Every structure is written in C-alpha cells, then in structure tokens.
Amino acid sequence: MRILLDACVPRSLRNSLSGHEVRTAPEMGWGDLDNGALLDAMAGDFDALVTVDKRLPEQQSIKDRPFGVVVSRARSNRLADLLPLVPGLRAALSTLGPGVVDEVAG
Numbered sequence: 001m002r003i004l005l006d007a008c009v010p011r012s013l014r015n016s017l018s019g020h021e022v023r024t025a026p027e028m029g030w031g032d033l034d035n036g037a038l039l040d041a042m043a044g045d046f047d048a049l050v051t052v053d054k055r056l057p058e059q060q061s062i063k064d065r066p067f068g069v070v071v072s073r074a075r076s077n078r079l080a081d082l083l084p085l086v087p088g089l090r091a092a093l094s095t096l097g098p099g100v101v102d103e104v105a106g
Contacts, residue, residue, distance in 0.1 A: 001093060004042050006051035007031045009072070010079045013050070016086045020093070035060050042067065048096050050089065052077045057101045068096035073105040081106070 005013060007025040014022035023046075025031050030041050035056050042049060049069045062069050070092045074081040088104040096102055 001048060002046045003048045003050060003093065004028070004046040006038070006049060006053060008052050008077050009050055010077065010082065012079055013082055013086075016083065017090070017093075039065060047098075048093055050093075052082070062101050063099040066098050068098060068100040068102065070096060071101065071103045073103055075106070 001020045003017060003020050003022045005011060005022060005024045011024045014024070025033070025038060028041070030038055033041060035053070039049070039060055043066050047067050049067060050072065051069065052072050052074060054071055054073060057069065057071065070089060072082055072085050072089060074085055085104045085106050092102040092104050
C-alpha cells in the first residue's frame, strides 16, 4: 500500500509501517498545502492518507476520493503518543478502501 503521512504526523512513524511504501507530505513538496489541495495532489499516487487532523473528514469530502483516510486520535502528534496506536493503524490500513475514513483511538 502506498501511504502518505500528513505534515502533522512525525515522519519517523514510517518505521512502524514496514511492508508499505510510506512518504511524507513534506518529502513530496506538499508540506504547506491546505487539506483540499493536499487531497487533490495525492490522488492517483497514494492509497491512504494518515493524519492526526481530526477535523479533516468534516472539512473535506472523502467519499469520492481514490484513496482512504485514517485519522489517528492520539493525545498529541508526538511519536510517543502515536506508537501505541500502530497496531490499530495497521489493522485499519489493511481494510481501508477508496473514499473511506477510519479512526484509530488510544
């Protein structure tokens, strides 16, 4: 699976997603894009977006997108707070389809 980590997600989270092709929004040159522009830019290149932006699904329509979104609901976006969610994140990614939003909470 081709996964994009949103700019608000620590890039070192990729180390916990072995078996997937993981890039970050800043690596792609998209670190400063707002949510709508980021979603448009990633279409066709990625299967999933991982974010901690809890409001993204409310602010953007995902249902017609060619990728899914996983929102990690951790206490903060620090790696230490996100690592306990990795098993749930991996499970969510394994069943995620286009146009689907899933949430992983700690």
